[in-house]
Amino acid sequence: MDYEHYFKDALASIKGEGRYRIFLDIRRERGSFPKATWHKDDGTQSEISVWCGNDYLGMGQNEDVLARMKEVAEVAGTGSGGTRNISGTTIYHKELEAELSDLHGKDAALVFSSAYIANDATLSVLPKLLPGLIIFSDELNHASMIEGVRRGKCEKRIWRHNDVEHLEELLKASDPEAPKLIAFESVYSMDGDFGPLKEVVALAKKYNAMTYLDEVHAVGLYGPRGGGVAEELGLLDQIDIFNGTLGKAFGVFGGYIAASREICDAVRSFAPGFIFTTSLPPAIAAAGAKSVRILKNSPELRQKHQESAAYLKVRIRNLGLPLMESPSHIVPLHVGDPKICKRISDMLLEEFGIYVQPINYPTVPRGTERLRFTPSPVHSEADIAHLIHALDSLWARCELNRADIAV
Numbered sequence: 001m002d003y004e005h006y007f008k009d010a011l012a013s014i015k016g017e018g019r020y021r022i023f024l025d026i027r028r029e030r031g032s033f034p035k036a037t038w039h040k041d042d043g044t045q046s047e048i049s050v051w052c053g054n055d056y057l058g059m060g061q062n063e064d065v066l067a068r069m070k071e072v073a074e075v076a077g078t079g080s081g082g083t084r085n086i087s088g089t090t091i092y093h094k095e096l097e098a099e100l101s102d103l104h105g106k107d108a109a110l111v112f113s114s115a116y117i118a119n120d121a122t123l124s125v126l127p128k129l130l131p132g133l134i135i136f137s138d139e140l141n142h143a144s145m146i147e148g149v150r151r152g153k154c155e156k157r158i159w160r161h162n163d164v165e166h167l168e169e170l171l172k173a174s175d176p177e178a179p180k181l182i183a184f185e186s187v188y189s190m191d192g193d194f195g196p197l198k199e200v201v202a203l204a205k206k207y208n209a210m211t212y213l214d215e216v217h218a219v220g221l222y223g224p225r226g227g228g229v230a231e232e233l234g235l236l237d238q239i240d241i242f243n244g245t246l247g248k249a250f251g252v253f254g255g256y257i258a259a260s261r262e263i264c265d266a267v268r269s270f271a272p273g274f275i276f277t278t279s280l281p282p283a284i285a286a287a288g289a290k291s292v293r294i295l296k297n298s299p300e301l302r303q304k305h306q307e308s309a310a311y312l313k314v315r316i317r318n319l320g321l322p323l324m325e326s327p328s329h330i331v332p333l334h335v336g337d338p339k340i341c342k343r344i345s346d347m348l349l350e351e352f353g354i355y356v357q358p359i360n361y362p363t364v365p366r367g368t369e370r371l372r373f374t375p376s377p378v379h380s381e382a383d384i385a386h387l388i389h390a391l392d393s394l395w396a397r398c399e400l401n402r403a404d405i406a407v
């Protein structure tokens with residue numbers, strides 16, 4: 001039996017479509033973000049500027065977070081040495097969970113290896129805790145939520161993206177006695193649009209449903225203390241379960257849920273993805289807690305982040321490029337073809353030292369391939385000017401459409 005050809009065929013099909021993923025080997029340069037060094041396959045190196053990262057505020061190079069990470073590694077060693085149940089619950093994990101429950105105004109929080117795992121583990125265990133549960137899931141929810149819902153094997157209804165009328169139709173048509181959960185996101189990270197929090201919360205009340213909100217692209221960035229969009233809108237107490245990450249705006253690593261004591265305790269007790277895995281390294285947990293604490297008191301950094309995004313949007317719009325309408329900090333530029341998208345990304349990198357990954361199917365629907373820029377307070381005016389110059393010349397050279405692409 002020739003097993004290898006199955007793998008080769010699978011790879012050949014995505015290569016044929018132009019959506020084979022090539023990872024770039026880089027080293028970010030602390031103190032000079034967004035600068036990084038690109039280590040090429042031929043052994044040479046060059047300096048690049050990262051334009052597609054999710055370290056939205058540059059917290060990955062924050063001196064105090066780094067000092068905390070080093071300090072705790074020195075006193076507690078590298079790994080935790082156990083699962084949470086068996087010797088892997090350290091004072092640093094408890095400190096982090098306290099910081100996070102406070103951030104979301106909840107009684108409790110539970111830290112996982114990542115927000116992907118937190119979504120998957122929580123959503124897949126809820127149907128076991130709530131027999132007969134129906135999950136109402138936005139069609140553009142992140143892969144980790146889709147996977148969790150799928151593995152939970154409960155009834156599900158997919159509502160059209162951000163379409164609360166459709167959501168209501170589906171709620172109305174369901175058994176009024178059945179337990180229900182509405183799962184959605186506050187910032188959809190590929191389009192940059194916000195979820196309809198107010199409307200969903202109202203529907204949840206009307207139909208007696210629980211709410212599950214992924215704030216991964218909002219924590220640290222929105223709300224007076226970085227508690228996310230729910231905090232900004234004064235809706236913290238209206239969401240039953242929050243999901244968030246420490247790997248994006250907080251610049252460290254790890255994921256979590258924040259909810260009532262009973263919910264967290266039940267997930268802690270029943271979710272295999274929480275129980276049967278080594279807990280975060282203590283130094284990572286401590287650094288995460290530090291970063292959350294710092295950002296609770298950094299409205300000026302959030303302000304700079306929003307200004308940086310707004311400014312880049314204006315500059316791109318002034319060039320007449322097909323900027324996708326995004327009310328958030330995400331700046332998506334429509335290309336609409338996987339091969340062209342990859343080609344522009346390659347040229348930006350090789351000729352201009354600008355690193356922005358092409359975003360292709362299945363991350364986004366086919367025909368909506370795009371470049372997704374994530375400006376931050378560490379991107380200078382000069383960085384932006386350089387990007388604008390590069391985009392302008394490539395759009396001209398490749399004879400790409402300008403304003404006439406309506407998205």
Ligand SMILES: *Cc1c(COP(=O)(O)O)cnc(C)c1O
Nearest residue numbers: 114115116142189216245247255
């Ligand atoms: C990145 C992402 C996750 C996963 O977060 P990690 O901590 O990186 O695993 C979850 N949800 C959304 C919407 C994301 O974009």
